[in-house]
Amino acid sequence: xxxxxxxxxxxxxxxxxxxxxxxxxxxxxxxxxxxxxxxxxxxxxxxxxxxxxxxxxxxxxxxxxxxxxxxxxxxxxxxxxxxxxxxxxxxxxxxxxxxxxxxxxxxxxxxxxxxxxxxxxxxxxxxxxxxxxxxxxxxxxxxxxxxxxxxxxxxxxxxxxxxxxxxxxxxxxxxxxxxxxxxxxxxxxxxxxxxxxxxxxxxxxxxxxxxxxxxxxxxxxxxxx
Amino acid sequence: xxxxxxxxxxxxxxxxxxxxxxxxxxxxxxxxxxxxxxxxxxxxxxxxxxxxxxxxxxxxxxxxxxxxxxxxxxxxxxxxxxxxxxxxxxxxxxxxxxxxxxxxxxxxxxxxxxxxxxxxxxxxxxxxxxxxxxxxxxxxxxxxxxxxxxxxxxxxxxxxxxxxxxxxxxxxxxxxxxxxxxxxxxxxx
Numbered sequence: 001x002x003x004x005x006x007x008x009x010x011x012x013x014x015x016x017x018x019x020x021x022x023x024x025x026x027x028x029x030x031x032x033x034x035x036x037x038x039x040x041x042x043x044x045x046x047x048x049x050x051x052x053x054x055x056x057x058x059x060x061x062x063x064x065x066x067x068x069x070x071x072x073x074x075x076x077x078x079x080x081x082x083x084x085x086x087x088x089x090x091x092x093x094x095x096x097x098x099x100x101x102x103x104x105x106x107x108x109x110x111x112x113x114x115x116x117x118x119x120x121x122x123x124x125x126x127x128x129x130x131x132x133x134x135x136x137x138x139x140x141x142x143x144x145x146x147x148x149x150x151x152x153x154x155x156x157x158x159x160x161x162x163x164x165x166x167x168x169x170x171x172x173x174x175x176x177x178x179x180x181x182x183x184x185x186x187x188x189x190x191x192x193x194x195x196x197x198x199x200x201x202x203x204x205x206x207x208x209x210x211x212x213x214x215x216x217x218x219x220x221x222x223x224x225x
Numbered sequence: 226x227x228x229x230x231x232x233x234x235x236x237x238x239x240x241x242x243x244x245x246x247x248x249x250x251x252x253x254x255x256x257x258x259x260x261x262x263x264x265x266x267x268x269x270x271x272x273x274x275x276x277x278x279x280x281x282x283x284x285x286x287x288x289x290x291x292x293x294x295x296x297x298x299x300x301x302x303x304x305x306x307x308x309x310x311x312x313x314x315x316x317x318x319x320x321x322x323x324x325x326x327x328x329x330x331x332x333x334x335x336x337x338x339x340x341x342x343x344x345x346x347x348x349x350x351x352x353x354x355x356x357x358x359x360x361x362x363x364x365x366x367x368x369x370x371x372x373x374x375x376x377x378x379x380x381x382x383x384x385x386x387x388x389x390x391x392x393x394x395x396x397x398x399x400x401x402x403x404x405x406x407x408x409x410x411x412x413x414x
Contacts, residue, residue: 022235026242030249037253044258048265055268058275062282069282072289079289079296084349086299089306089383092410096385100375103389107367119391 097123097198101160106133109152113138113145113180129161131194132169138180142188146171150192163197309383310412315339315356319409323360330373332365340406354411357387362403364394370403383410 006012018024099121110116114137121131133153139145146168154166170191177184231239311318320337327335340357362370370391377384388406 021238022231023238023242026239026245030242030245033246034249037249037258041253041257041261044261044265048261048268051265051268051272055272055275058272058279062275062279065279065282065286069285072282072286076285076289076292079292079300081349082303083296083299085352086303086306088347088349089353089410090302092385093382096378098375098378099386099389100371100378103367103371103374107371115393117393119389121390122388123385 095127097129102129102131105156105160106153109149109156110135111145111149113185114149128163128195128197133192133194134190135192136174136178136187136189138178138185138187140186142173142186143171146188146190149190153192153194157194157196158201160200161196162199162201163195165193165195167193169193306383307412309381310414312414315342315409315411319356319358323358326377327360327362327365327373330376331369332362332373334364335360335362337361337407345410350410352413354413356409356411358407358409360405360407362405364397364400365403366399367391367401370401374405381409384408 102121106116106119114135116133116135118134119131121129124130135149137143137146137149150166150168154164157164157166168190170189172189174187174189176187178187179185311322316339319339323337324335327333337358337360340359342354342356345351345353345355365373374386374389378386385408386405387408388404390404392402394400394402
C-alpha cells in the first residue's frame with residue numbers, strides 16, 4: 001500500500017474552516033431570509049395598495065352621496081314636521097265648535113212670546129260649551145212658557161250634542177204686563193244655563209260638514225225671534 | 226466520525242448571527258409589516274364603514290323619496306294653511322279684513338282688536354302663533370249675524386270663535402250688540 005502524504009493539510013483545513021465560517025453562513029442565511037421577508041412585505045404592500053384603491057373608491061362614492069343624504073335628512077325632518085304640524089292643525093280645525101248651527105237651534109226654538117235679551121256662550125277649558133241665556137217669557141203662565149223653551153232647547157240640543165244640561169239659573173215673575181200682539185200679558189224673566197259637549201250624540205248619524213251646511217241653510221231662513 | 230467542536234470564535238459568530246436574526250425579525254415586524262398590516266386593517270374597517278354608510282344613505286334617499294310622495298297631500302295642505310296668513314303684521318291686516326267681511330254681510334261698524342298673542346305649547350306648532358281677537362259689532366241683526374258666522378267658520382279654517390256674546394239693544398229691538406272672541410292660528414312670517 002502506497003503511503004500518501006498530504007503536505008497541504010493545513011491549507012485544506014483553513015479552506016474548510018473558511019467555507020463553514022458561521023458568520024458567513026449566518027449572513028448568507030440572513031440575506032436569504034431577508035429577501036423572503038422583503039418579497040412577503042412587497043406582496044402585502046401590493047395588497048394594501050389595492051385596498052387603498054378600494055378605499056379611495058368608497059370615499060369618492062361617499063363624497064358623492066353625503067351631500068345628497070344630508071339634504072335628504074334635512075328634507076325628511078322638514079317633511080315630518082310638516083306632516084305633524086298638518087295633523088295638529090287638522091285636529092284643531094276638526095275639533096272646532098261651530099257656533100252657527102247652535103245659533104240656528106236657538107233661533108228655531110224661540111217662540112214669538114219669548115224675547116231673548118242676552119246670550120253669552122263660551123268654550124270652557126275642558127272643551128264643553130257653556131251658554132247663559134237671558135230673556136223674557138210672556139204668556140198667561142209665563143213660567144210655563146219659559147219651561148217650554150227650556151224643554152225645547154234641551155230636546156233640540158240633544159239631537160246635535162251630547163251631555164246636554166239646560167237648567168234655570170233664575171226664573172222670576174215680573175209685576176209689569178207686557179204687550180203681546182196688543183194684549184197685556186203677564187211676563188217672567190229667566191236666566192238659563194246650558195252646558196253641553198260639542199261632540200254629536202252618535203257620530204255615525206251625521207257628519208260635521210253636513211251639519212254645517214244644514215245650519216247655513218237654516219240661517220238663511222228668517223229667524224223667528 | 227466525531228463531530229467537530231466549535232471554537233470560541235465560531236460560537237461568538239453564531240451568537241452574533243442569532244442576534245442579527247432576532248433584530249431583523251423585530252425590525253421587520255415592528256417597523257415594516259406591523260404598520261402595513263395595521264393600516265390595511267384600518268382601511269378595511271373604513272371601507273366597511275363607508276360602504277355601510279353609503280348603503281344606509283341610499284336606503285335613506287329612497288325612503289325620503291317615498292316620504293316626499295306620501296307627504297304630497299300634507300305639503301299641499303300645509304302650504305294652503307300657510308297662505309291663510311297674509312304678509313305683514315296681523316294687527317295691520319286682520320281688523321280691516323274682519324271689517325270688510327262683516328260689511329259684506331251688512332253688519333257695519335265691526336271692529337277688531339288684538340286681545341292677546343302667544344306661542345303654542347305643542348312643538349309641532351312652533352312656527353305658528355295664537356292670537357285672540359275681540360270683534361265688536363254694535364249693530365247686528367240675529368239672522369245676518371248667524372249667516373256671517375257660518376260663512377266665517379266655513380271660510381276661515383284656522384279661526385275658531387271662543388266666546389260669543391249677544392245683547393239686545395233696548396232702544397233698537399231689531400238690533401243686537403255682538404262681541405266675538407276669535408282665536409286665530411297664524412303662520413309666523
